Amino acid sequence: MIKAKLAKEAIVRLNNRVGVLAQVAKSIAEKGIKLDAIIATVDGQDAIIQMVSNEHQRMMNALREKHWEVQEAKVILVECENQAGQLQFITEKLAQEKIDMLYLYATTVKVDQCMVVLSTTNNDWAVMALNS
Numbered sequence: 001m002i003k004a005k006l007a008k009e010a011i012v013r014l015n016n017r018v019g020v021l022a023q024v025a026k027s028i029a030e031k032g033i034k035l036d037a038i039i040a041t042v043d044g045q046d047a048i049i050q051m052v053s054n055e056h057q058r059m060m061n062a063l064r065e066k067h068w069e070v071q072e073a074k075v076i077l078v079e080c081e082n083q084a085g086q087l088q089f090i091t092e093k094l095a096q097e098k099i100d101m102l103y104l105y106a107t108t109v110k111v112d113q114c115m116v117v118l119s120t121t122n123n124d125w126a127v128m129a130l131n132s
Helices: 020-029 056-065 086-096 123-131
Strands: 003-015 037-043 046-052 070-081 101-110 113-120
Touching: 003 020, 003 056, 003 113, 003 123, 020 046, 020 056, 037 101, 037 113, 046 070, 056 070, 070 086, 070 123, 086 101, 086 113, 086 123, 113 123
Parallel strands: none
Antiparallel strands: 003 046, 003 070, 037 046, 070 113, 101 113
């Protein structure tokens, strides 16, 4: 069973250097904010850190307190069973609806459950398609 819903993601872009992710993690941990998902990548000289929390606004405020440039993006959270073929199902469903995916990352929440975070060119339609 797949359950998709709209959510928000915080995106921080900082000069990439040793310890930058630790600084971001500390700023969130100090406020007692739990992360639901995170991905950190490097683009040239920049570290790009994308985070989802069920305490989104508190997380945004904690990051802005550090005077970091923080952007907000709409994403889709998909909760599904952790079994072979789930990624195929999600991506084929979007392709059938002609919805272009911008990015995706995922994690196993429990042995039998996983969460996928993705962004598309039409998140509202994608949520409806995935839930149908």
